[in-house]
Amino acid sequence: MRLATRANGTPDGELMIVSDDGARWCAAGADWPNLLTAIERWDAAEPALRALAAQDSGDWDALDAANVRAPLPRSWQWLDGSAYTTHGELMQIAFGLDPVPTDRPLMYQGLSDRFLAPTETARFPSQADGIDFEGEFGVIVDAVPMGVSVEQAARHIRLLVQINDWSLRAIAPIEMKTGFGWVQAKPPCSMAPFAVTPDVLGSDWRDGRVCLELGVDWNAKRFGRVDGSEMAFSFPELVAHAARTRDLVAGTVIGSGTVSNATYATRGSACISERRAIEIIAHGAPQTPFMADGDSVHMVAKSSDGAAPFGAIDQRVAVIAPN
Amino acid sequence: MRLATRANGTPDGELMIVSDDGARWCAAGADWPNLLTAIERWDAAEPALRALAAQDSGDWDALDAANVRAPLPRSWQWLDGSAYTTHGELMQIAFGLDPVPTDRPLMYQGLSDRFLAPTETARFPSQADGIDFEGEFGVIVDAVPMGVSVEQAARHIRLLVQINDWSLRAIAPIEMKTGFGWVQAKPPCSMAPFAVTPDVLGSDWRDGRVCLELGVDWNAKRFGRVDGSEMAFSFPELVAHAARTRDLVAGTVIGSGTVSNATYATRGSACISERRAIEIIAHGAPQTPFMADGDSVHMVAKSSDGAAPFGAIDQRVAVIAPN
Numbered sequence: 001m002r003l004a005t006r007a008n009g010t011p012d013g014e015l016m017i018v019s020d021d022g023a024r025w026c027a028a029g030a031d032w033p034n035l036l037t038a039i040e041r042w043d044a045a046e047p048a049l050r051a052l053a054a055q056d057s058g059d060w061d062a063l064d065a066a067n068v069r070a071p072l073p074r075s076w077q078w079l080d081g082s083a084y085t086t087h088g089e090l091m092q093i094a095f096g097l098d099p100v101p102t103d104r105p106l107m108y109q110g111l112s113d114r115f116l117a118p119t120e121t122a123r124f125p126s127q128a129d130g131i132d133f134e135g136e137f138g139v140i141v142d143a144v145p146m147g148v149s150v151e152q153a154a155r156h157i158r159l160l161v162q163i164n165d166w167s168l169r170a171i172a173p174i175e176m177k178t179g180f181g182w183v184q185a186k187p188p189c190s191m192a193p194f195a196v197t198p199d200v201l202g203s204d205w206r207d208g209r210v211c212l213e214l215g216v217d218w219n220a221k222r223f224g225r226v227d228g229s230e231m232a233f234s235f236p237e238l239v240a241h242a243a244r245t246r247d248l249v250a251g252t253v254i255g256s257g258t259v260s261n262a263t264y265a266t267r268g269s270a271c272i273s274e275r276r277a278i279e280i281i282a283h284g285a286p287q288t289p290f291m292a293d294g295d296s297v298h299m300v301a302k303s304s305d306g307a308a309p310f311g312a313i314d315q316r317v318a319v320i321a322p323n
Numbered sequence: 324m325r326l327a328t329r330a331n332g333t334p335d336g337e338l339m340i341v342s343d344d345g346a347r348w349c350a351a352g353a354d355w356p357n358l359l360t361a362i363e364r365w366d367a368a369e370p371a372l373r374a375l376a377a378q379d380s381g382d383w384d385a386l387d388a389a390n391v392r393a394p395l396p397r398s399w400q401w402l403d404g405s406a407y408t409t410h411g412e413l414m415q416i417a418f419g420l421d422p423v424p425t426d427r428p429l430m431y432q433g434l435s436d437r438f439l440a441p442t443e444t445a446r447f448p449s450q451a452d453g454i455d456f457e458g459e460f461g462v463i464v465d466a467v468p469m470g471v472s473v474e475q476a477a478r479h480i481r482l483l484v485q486i487n488d489w490s491l492r493a494i495a496p497i498e499m500k501t502g503f504g505w506v507q508a509k510p511p512c513s514m515a516p517f518a519v520t521p522d523v524l525g526s527d528w529r530d531g532r533v534c535l536e537l538g539v540d541w542n543a544k545r546f547g548r549v550d551g552s553e554m555a556f557s558f559p560e561l562v563a564h565a566a567r568t569r570d571l572v573a574g575t576v577i578g579s580g581t582v583s584n585a586t587y588a589t590r591g592s593a594c595i596s597e598r599r600a601i602e603i604i605a606h607g608a609p610q611t612p613f614m615a616d617g618d619s620v621h622m623v624a625k626s627s628d629g630a631a632p633f634g635a636i637d638q639r640v641a642v643i644a645p646n
Contacts, residue, residue, distance in 0.1 A: 057433070074399065076397065076399070076435070076436035077435075079506060083504070097502065099504065100500065100501045101497075101500070101501070104497075106503050108504050108568060109433060109504070109506055110502040111400065112399070113399035113572035124568065125470050146643075147448050147643070175502075177423065177424070177502065178429050178506075179500065179504070180429050180430060180504045181432070181505070182432075182504070183402060183430045183564075183565060184564070184567045185568075187568045188569065224573075228405070241507070242506060244448065245448055245494070245508075245510045247437075247511050248505075249436035249437070314354050
């Protein structure tokens with residue numbers, strides 16, 4: 001089942017069920033006005049929404065991409081991991097940081113009061129902050145009790161999403177060196193249009209990982225085509241890590257961190273900072289600049305048959321003070 | 324004006340206006356069902372709520388402390404600073420960390436999907452995690468646009484609160500060393516019963532600081548009596564720092580970090596970890612253990628005339644696995 005959210009003037013938008021081809025939609029109805037409401041009572045919501053989805057006979061309204069918001073326009077909690085080992089190693093080079101222990105998941109709490117729409121312009125105060133995209137995957141859980149096992153955590157993963165985790169690279173290492181994590185370096189993320197139940201991915205959802213290829217284009221030029229399968233920790237492990245000392249509120253989004261592969265030489269990267277680290281290794285200095293005012297980024301995850309279960313992120317950068 | 328929240332079976336509770344002596348209450352009414360709703364339209368809410376408050380003729384219902392929740396039982400964003408220089412210096416000793424730059428505010432994003440009630444038992448998975456309280460102050464802002472000046476930020480501070488920022492000290496330095504900040508080390512915070520408009524504090528709200536004495540008792544023994552005035556950065560500076568690269572959603576809570584004073588030898592501390600650092604300085608090793616199952620903490624901020632504008636936090640610790 002594929003879900004999306006339509007702008008309706010409310011902060012949470014209106015929940016839509018979307019046809020398997022992503023082209024048409026039907027309202028989820030008054031019982032499930034938005035996705036946050038549905039995920040809070042998912043055991044009741046899922047069968048009701050699936051019953052509606054089964055009624056699609058091709059006569060639903062055409063989906064208007066301009067009216068589509070993030071599937072979850074806001075949530076009470078966003079916890080982003082950094083589960084791709086190659087990304088972590090390259091970012092230490094990019095930021096000039098010491099290696100960190102890899103025996104437990106890396107995770108920070110980020111801004112969740114808004115997730116930008118898939119085609120929403122991303123506003124930043126200054127180009128000098130080092131504007132970068134980060135292509136990644138995420139899961140949405142229902143309420144998870146503190147202390148769950150990895151096996152139990154897996155059963156709370158209800159929906160999968162694709163995320164662009166906007167990052168400001170000039171600020172990131174300054175904040176990291178305090179040990180407090182990121183605030184200024186992590187403005188709001190964006191989501192691709194569709195949140196999907198894991199069954200939509202078939203065998204591409206395996207070992208608790210989204211095993212799709214994520215294509216990333218910067219200003220309409222291919223930048224990376226990365227493989228989601230190389231997470232050192234699975235999503236259930238990330239959920240259990242997050243729930244070690246807290247109950248996770250329903251609607252919590254847990255991110256994979258930037259998708260990255262050991263074969264970056266051929267696959268490219270899902271963020272600019274990683275490419276700059278590769279350039280530092282090769283040439284002693286970064287060569288690729290960060291994003292400029294007006295730049296665009298396009299991200300779409302595809303299965304081997306060419307299907308794009310999450311739809312595409314297509315965003316443009318607007319810098320308030322371009323210099 | 325003093326506001327509080329009453330349990331009514333909803334996640335956000337029911338907003339109450341509380342009498343100046345904190346003893347009686349009146350419902351804020353259907354237009355302002357809860358504090359989150361009110362802060363989202365504070366320019367309209369404040370005069371309406373003040374008009375109701377002015378009607379108190381001593382016949383309001385008595386406040387039932389057992390039914391009082393955190394004034395803001397949940398919010399979309401909680402950003403906690405660490406603005407007391409002495410606290411920062413002592414925590415570096417406690418955690419064995421290198422000094423961090425002090426030219427900009429320290430801040431992390433924490434769990435905001437729930438704030439515990441002032442008398443709610445705090446549940447933790449294990450005593451071995453190093454259970455600690457942290458007494459601090461906070462401000463609640465209405466919507467703050469990205470890039471505000473410190474002067475503009477000051478005008479968005481609508482309410483003041485008193486907070487117990489529960490912390491797990493065995494995990495904190497492990498998470499700090501990753502640079503990602505705290506997830507497991509920071510379970511939900513608690514709030515004292517009353518959120519107050521700044522005018523309630525009179526001259527004790529000055530230079531953007533809560534200049535009250537915060538008394539902290541652990542198991543009914545005085546632990547600290549710390550002075551809130553020694554923040555290196557004011558609350559308006561913390562708000563402007565938080566809003567540097569993001570719009571702040573209405574209801575964002577910004578914390579001061581643990582209140583701490585250069586005269587800690589006579590004033591004591593507002594968290595155990597700080598006392599342990601002082602013991603390390605004096606004796607080469609910490610002597611005070613962290614909290615145990617069943618322990619209590621009491622925190623109340625008082626003005627020089629003995630008034631307690633926020634009321635008191637009175638919590639007990641419940642450890643799920645005491646060993």
